[in-house]
Amino acid sequence: MEQKDQMLRLLKYKRMLLQFKSMGLSKIFSNNLSDAMDVSASLVRRDFAHFDITGNRRGGYTINDVLKRLNGLLGDQRLHEAVLVGCGNLGRALLNHDFIKEGFRLTAAFDINPPEAEINRIPVYPMEVLKNYVMQHHILVGILAVPFAAAAHTRDMMEQAGLRGILNFAPMDLRSNSPCRVHNVNIGLEIENLFFLIQQDEQKKIE
Numbered sequence: 001m002e003q004k005d006q007m008l009r010l011l012k013y014k015r016m017l018l019q020f021k022s023m024g025l026s027k028i029f030s031n032n033l034s035d036a037m038d039v040s041a042s043l044v045r046r047d048f049a050h051f052d053i054t055g056n057r058r059g060g061y062t063i064n065d066v067l068k069r070l071n072g073l074l075g076d077q078r079l080h081e082a083v084l085v086g087c088g089n090l091g092r093a094l095l096n097h098d099f100i101k102e103g104f105r106l107t108a109a110f111d112i113n114p115p116e117a118e119i120n121r122i123p124v125y126p127m128e129v130l131k132n133y134v135m136q137h138h139i140l141v142g143i144l145a146v147p148f149a150a151a152a153h154t155r156d157m158m159e160q161a162g163l164r165g166i167l168n169f170a171p172m173d174l175r176s177n178s179p180c181r182v183h184n185v186n187i188g189l190e191i192e193n194l195f196f197l198i199q200q201d202e203q204k205k206i207e
Contacts, residue, residue, distance in 0.1 A: 007074075009047055012037055014070045021063050029060040080104035083139050083163075085154055086146035087111040087124055090169055094145060095119045106143070108133055112150075131161040141165040148172050155182065 016036045020028055030048070034041040048054075048061070053069050055061035082099075084091055084106050091109065096119070099105055106122055110133075114124045125133065133139070142163045146154045151170035156177065158166055165181045168174050176182045 006047060006050075009037075009039070009043075010051075010070055010073060013044070013047070014067065014074065017063050017067055017070070021067070026063055027060045028063050028066070030055075032060075080141070081107045081137065081139055082141040082143060083107060083130075083133070084109040084122075084143045084145060085111070085127070085130070085158060086144060086150075086170075087115055087119065088145065088147070091145040092119060094143060094169075095122050104141075107137065107139070127157060130157065134161045134163060139163065141167065143167045143169065144174075145169045 013033060016033055017028065019036075020032070030041040030044040033039075033044045037044075048066075051069065051073055053061065053066055055066075079100070080103060082104050084094055087095070087109050091111070095106060095109055109119060109122055109124045110127050110130050111124060112127050114126055116124060118124060134142075140163065142158050142161075142165075144151065144154060144158065144166050148171045151168070151172050151174060154170075155166060155168070155174050159176065159178045159180045163180055166174075166176075166183070168182055168184045169187070171186070171188060173184045173186065174182050
């Protein structure tokens with residue numbers, strides 16, 4: 001579990017470093033990353049030391065050097081391609097988001113009743129052509145953004161199309177019926193949990 005958590009942190013370090021670099025920074029300190037990621041600076045230094053990422057107290061870490069090392073550790077760093085299934089309000093919001101900085105881009109969207117030919121210059125196709133598109137373009141990952149009632153059936157269609165991973169934004173948790181990996185992102189649950197944590201903080205202040 002620790003190795004999995006550590007690799008996840010490396011991905012988050014990379015994301016934050018790219019953001020800092022886009023702001024014009026060339027150097028970074030462990031406390032900058034710790035503040036941005038809500039982890040301790042000592043954990044950042046420990047992770048970096050474990051993977052031979054070096055810096056110094058006065059000069060910090062050189063962002064380009066750290067990114068080069070992280071790219072080597074994380075493997076293939078090509079810009080990955082993914083597709084979106086479901087072009088409702090949430091789907092449209094995702095299509096209008098720039099994922100390039102996250103390391104991938106949406107190349108196409110699919111819907112049972114395509115609302116239009118393109119959204120944000122991304123082509124929208126009927127579900128019937130999903131399998132052919134996935135095979136022809138060697139797509140591995142799809143984002144699922146459909147209503148509750150359609151979630152399970154749409155997951156089945158995405159798995160049958162040959163996708164290896166699904167990021168699920170539908171308002172229900174899904175499991176995979178095949179070697180395909182499914183990651184659930186329950187926005188409502190996350191918000192509810194945030195309110196719960198805030199209430200706990202407020203209760204501690206009273207006590």
